[in-house]
Amino acid sequence: MSSMELHAPGMPANPDRDSIARSLRRRSHAGFALLAVVVAYLAYAWFAFDVPGLIDSARPERAALLATDAVAHKVHVTRMLRRGTTVIAVEGERTATYTTPPDWVTVDGDVLTVDLDDGYVAKVLPSSVVFVVPDYGTIRIAVQDGRVITDLPPGVPPDWLRATDAKFDARPDLRRRVQVSRAKIEVHRYFLGWENFFFPFNSPLQAYSFGELLDLAFDEPRLQPETANWRLIFRTFWENPDWQHGNVFVALLETLLMAVLGTVTAAFVALPLAFLAARNFAPSGTLRFLVRRLFDFLRGIDMLIWSLIFIRAFGLGPLTGALAIAFTDTGTLGKLFSEALENTDRKQVEGVNATGASRLQTYRFGVIPQILPIFISQGFYYLESNTRSATVNGALGAGGIGLMLVETIRTSRDWENTFYIILLTILLVIAMDALSTRLRRRLIGDR
Amino acid sequence: MTAADRLRDDILLLKRRRQLYTAGILVFLLAIMVGGYDQANDMNSGSFLKGLEKFFDYPGEIVAEAWAAGADFPGLLLRFLPALIETLNIAAVATILGGLGAMVFAFLGARNLNIWPPLVPVSRRLMDVMRAFPELIVALFLIYVLGSSPVPAMIAVAFHTAGALGKQFSEVNENIDTRAVEGLGACGASWLQRMRFGVLPQVLPNYLSYFMLRFEINVRASAILGFVGAGGIGTELRRTIGWGQGSGDETAALFVLLVLSIFLIDQLSSWMCQQVARTEAMA
Numbered sequence: 001m002s003s004m005e006l007h008a009p010g011m012p013a014n015p016d017r018d019s020i021a022r023s024l025r026r027r028s029h030a031g032f033a034l035l036a037v038v039v040a041y042l043a044y045a046w047f048a049f050d051v052p053g054l055i056d057s058a059r060p061e062r063a064a065l066l067a068t069d070a071v072a073h074k075v076h077v078t079r080m081l082r083r084g085t086t087v088i089a090v091e092g093e094r095t096a097t098y099t100t101p102p103d104w105v106t107v108d109g110d111v112l113t114v115d116l117d118d119g120y121v122a123k124v125l126p127s128s129v130v131f132v133v134p135d136y137g138t139i140r141i142a143v144q145d146g147r148v149i150t151d152l153p154p155g156v157p158p159d160w161l162r163a164t165d166a167k168f169d170a171r172p173d174l175r176r177r178v179q180v181s182r183a184k185i186e187v188h189r190y191f192l193g194w195e196n197f198f199f200p201f202n203s204p205l206q207a208y209s210f211g212e213l214l215d216l217a218f219d220e221p222r223l224q225p226e227t228a229n230w231r232l233i234f235r236t237f238w239e240n241p242d243w244q245h246g247n248v249f250v251a252l253l254e255t256l257l258m259a260v261l262g263t264v265t266a267a268f269v270a271l272p273l274a275f276l277a278a279r280n281f282a283p284s285g286t287l288r289f290l291v292r293r294l295f296d297f298l299r300g301i302d303m304l305i306w307s308l309i310f311i312r313a314f315g316l317g318p319l320t321g322a323l324a325i326a327f328t329d330t331g332t333l334g335k336l337f338s339e340a341l342e343n344t345d346r347k348q349v350e351g352v353n354a355t356g357a358s359r360l361q362t363y364r365f366g367v368i369p370q371i372l373p374i375f376i377s378q379g380f381y382y383l384e385s386n387t388r389s390a391t392v393n394g395a396l397g398a399g400g401i402g403l404m405l406v407e408t409i410r411t412s413r414d415w416e417n418t419f420y421i422i423l424l425t426i427l428l429v430i431a432m433d434a435l436s437t438r439l440r441r442r443l444i445g446d447r
Numbered sequence: 448m449t450a451a452d453r454l455r456d457d458i459l460l461l462k463r464r465r466q467l468y469t470a471g472i473l474v475f476l477l478a479i480m481v482g483g484y485d486q487a488n489d490m491n492s493g494s495f496l497k498g499l500e501k502f503f504d505y506p507g508e509i510v511a512e513a514w515a516a517g518a519d520f521p522g523l524l525l526r527f528l529p530a531l532i533e534t535l536n537i538a539a540v541a542t543i544l545g546g547l548g549a550m551v552f553a554f555l556g557a558r559n560l561n562i563w564p565p566l567v568p569v570s571r572r573l574m575d576v577m578r579a580f581p582e583l584i585v586a587l588f589l590i591y592v593l594g595s596s597p598v599p600a601m602i603a604v605a606f607h608t609a610g611a612l613g614k615q616f617s618e619v620n621e622n623i624d625t626r627a628v629e630g631l632g633a634c635g636a637s638w639l640q641r642m643r644f645g646v647l648p649q650v651l652p653n654y655l656s657y658f659m660l661r662f663e664i665n666v667r668a669s670a671i672l673g674f675v676g677a678g679g680i681g682t683e684l685r686r687t688i689g690w691g692q693g694s695g696d697e698t699a700a701l702f703v704l705l706v707l708s709i710f711l712i713d714q715l716s717s718w719m720c721q722q723v724a725r726t727e728a729m730a
Binding site for chain 2: 038041042045048049050054057058059060062063066254257258261264265296300301302303304305308309310312316317320322388391392393395396399402406409425429430433
């Protein structure tokens with residue numbers, strides 16, 4: 001860009017024009033140099049992180065799988081080859097087994113015909129399965145002499161199936177899957193929605209609609225003579241073995257407890273210490289120096305290291321998480337409060353002093369009102385941010401929802417459970433954010 | 448009763464009510480603290496009082512083993528330097544990419560810049576949602592899809608950074624003096640020129656200080672994410688801590704590296720902010 005554009009045409013040249021242009025050029029050169037450094041650094045990081053290798057090893061199909069699994073559930077039709085038994089169960093859970101087959105499974109003696117929708121059919125025979133795939137053909141898989149033998153239609157095998165001597169696995173799309181191993185044949189059919197979210201599969205309450213449940217809740221006769229109906233409904237929901245609403249709720253509460261306890265403790269320990277660290281209130285220079293180094297130490301050690309030390313001392317649980325947050329944030333908040341104290345107006349303090357107030361009264365009426373807005377606003381800000389930290393800290397072993405999340409992902413048994421926990425965690429953080437913003441506005445106005 | 452008396456009574460009433468509120472809030476907080484710690488202590492697997500005795504055992508053990516390592520200790524520091532560099536890289540790339548995203552969001556989401564009004568609420572909501580995502584969740588998901596590598600952690604931290612920095616940047620944007628922009632507009636400057644000469648000089652110093660603060664936060668976050676398989680210093684820490692006794696010297700070396708780098712970043716950022724403030728004062 002040239003400096004010409006900044007001048008109206010025909011105006012006499014400003015004597016400083018050249019120097020302005022030079023300074024502008026120098027600045028834009030500096031800007032470009034900075035940009036080049038950033039681009040060069042990102043290029044270095046591209047190779048340091050081995051992004052090309054990562055792209056090769058990435059498994060994007062897992063993302064699609066997760067996305068489907070998060071909002072769908074599957075029903076397993078399993079035939080155990082050695083015993084010759086057949087089980088139809090939601091997610092293969094023993095607690096959710098069908099006693100009479102659903103209408104998409106036809107049983108005829110030893111032969112099960114599983115209708116997989118859209119023209120896909122799997123016919124399960126005593127030791128083999130016939131899988132009909134529209135637009136491709138019929139696949140026959142048999143287990144003989146401890147080997148899995150696959151008979152494919154002629155042509156190149158499609159990339160959605162894998163067949164070896166030990167295992168056959170076909171997943172033509174995300175809604176159906178056939179697996180055969182030496183021990184069993186397994187056919188999966190997917191359905192949209194979260195299964196048994198409210199009540200377990202075999203609970204008598206499954207049969208009721210929402211309106212009927214409301215009627216039932218406060219009505220006689222009792223389904224179980226020893227408990228009231230509303231209590232039964234709540235307990236069946238709360239102790240649902242697949243979704244574990246009760247445990248998830250307790251874990252969320254633990255996380256919240258860590259955040260609240262940690263922040264409140266930090267704020268109230270930091271406030272008196274901040275007086276010792278503020279230039280205009282410190283009783284002695286040495287003490288001020290020591291307290292300031294204490295703040296640096298607490299802050300610098302980092303929540304991660306504090307957590308690890310506290311886990312060793314106090315074991316797993318919310319107390320550990322709360323103390324780790326409290327230690328780190330005493331340092332951070334102490335520094336912030338002491339800076340706020342150094343910026344307070346002397347005049348109010350002198351005014352209160354002039355009325356003959358004691359030292360404590362001076363602080364109470366001259367200083368506290370000035371730093372209260374900062375105290376409250378920073379407190380709420382850290383409360384919100386610590387809710388997030390508490391989930392992460394939990395994953396290290398402090399407990400709460402973070403640990404639960406890591407465990408469900410590691411076992412990767414049921415992605416809808418993971419998704420449910422993720423949703424609740426994010427809702428908790430958003431709720432804390434909204435609450436802290438609203439309270440801050442209410443207490444100190446728009447600041 | 449005179450008007451002055453009535454006024455005095457009113458004031459006294461107000462005062463009493465305020466004291467009541469303050470006392471109420473304090474009692475409430477106290478109850479939370481006492482009840483909360485009691486509850487937390489019950490939920491914890493180890494108890495507070497028993498733990499207090501052992502509190503210095505672990506740090507003591509680490510320091511003792513580091514002391515025993517003696518002359519080998521600097522070698523340990525050197526050995527873990529690549530892990531530290533990896534963590535720093537994760538944080539730096541995430542802060543740069545997240546910061547660029549944040550700038551876009553901040554300019555689109557600032558109510559006073561009028562870039563494209565329909566986008567203002569969209570951009571603000573987007574920032575809120577991105578800010579709410581704990582890094583852990585995005586990282587765990589991406590590690591599952593992409594495998595163990597620094598990249599998932601980097602993306603997770605960048606995602607959160609874009610939201611968090613975006614909010615701070617847009618607050619900076621909303622507090623600028625618009626007279627400079629209007630003045631430039633009056634002499635016929637284009638939109639890009641108004642932003643370049645009217646807005647950027649006002650916001651860059653604040654951007655820089657928020658950026659450096661976020662970098663420090665992100666170094667901590669990246670170190671923690673190593674624990675779930677993102678590489679860097681966290682992965683090494685999990686390994687040495689998992690080994691238990693005997694690896695205290697390595698744990699100590701990792702602690703020293705982490706604390707030292709956070710301290711250096713803190714010093715660097717305050718130095719940079721001072722430099723910028725000095726240039727501003729000269730200009």
